[in-house]
Amino acid sequence: MTTNAPLILAADIGGTNTRVALLDATSLRAQTVTRYQNAKSSGLEDILRHYMDAQGAKPDAVSLALAGPIENGSGRLTNLDWAIDTASASAATDGAMGVLLNDLQAQGRALPFLAPQSLKGVQTGDPSSNEATCLMIGIGTGLNVAPVHRVGGQTYVPAAEAGHISFSARDAALGAFEKDLEGRLGHVAAEDIMSGRGLERAYRHVTGHDLAASDVMALCGQSDKDADTAVGLLVRALGHFCGDMALAHLPLGGIYLVGGVARALLPFMDKHGFLSCFADKGRFSGFMGQFPISVVEDDYAALVGAASYAQERLNVR
Structure with missing residues (x-):
């Protein structure tokens, strides 16, 4: 890190929580990481002003990673009724x-900065070049997919909203779950099943009772049969979905599963056949073994990636 590194305020804004931190370029000041519950705030500007007061810093840039579609410097969270724009964020951070x-x-932009110990392998795959396409699959409050292209030393990550494609069941149990949701939701998107809310819906489908996703995972860890069945639905659905996305993007550089639900499901992937579902592609089944798959356990990766993007923009001004 150089002494003239820009000071960047980065925010990772999800449907449930927002994490904010200060970084010197892409070097995270770990002691500055602060988590806010969105339900307790009136909006992002409220969070940014509170954070600025607490830190007493004047950042050069404020970089916002938003769980939702972006267009012309503004966006709206998919799973929370917040509209966010760069002008308001700049005003809340003293003109950054x-x-x-x-x-x-x-x-995706954080990939070059991830420490090897922050990755937990699911499938080894085959070695590939540093220029090979990678694929980020985020499973948390919602679901999304983004390819990562490395061209001439630069990283390009196009936006997508793949979590809202139609879900397609690949076994009888998943088909029954999909039919149940269809009766209640109409269109069943991939996100309706592979997400925190999807886990809650799976438990309700299995038991007829409502339970928070964190409680379902806790019961699963205690070998509760119903919770284990619900988790199995998500693991198998995710395996099939990841296999579809792998064929769509050919990410020989690796598939990276990120988000709280991805990390929670990791210990149960072997038991519930994640890789067999991933490889369930008929005559292309053997082809699926070449893709490395990892779960990212660095909860601050999006903050570093957001800062990397801001640094790049500062350099071209």
């Missing part, structure tokens, strides 16, 4: 240059 990107784009 404001930039905005999708949260999964930020995760």
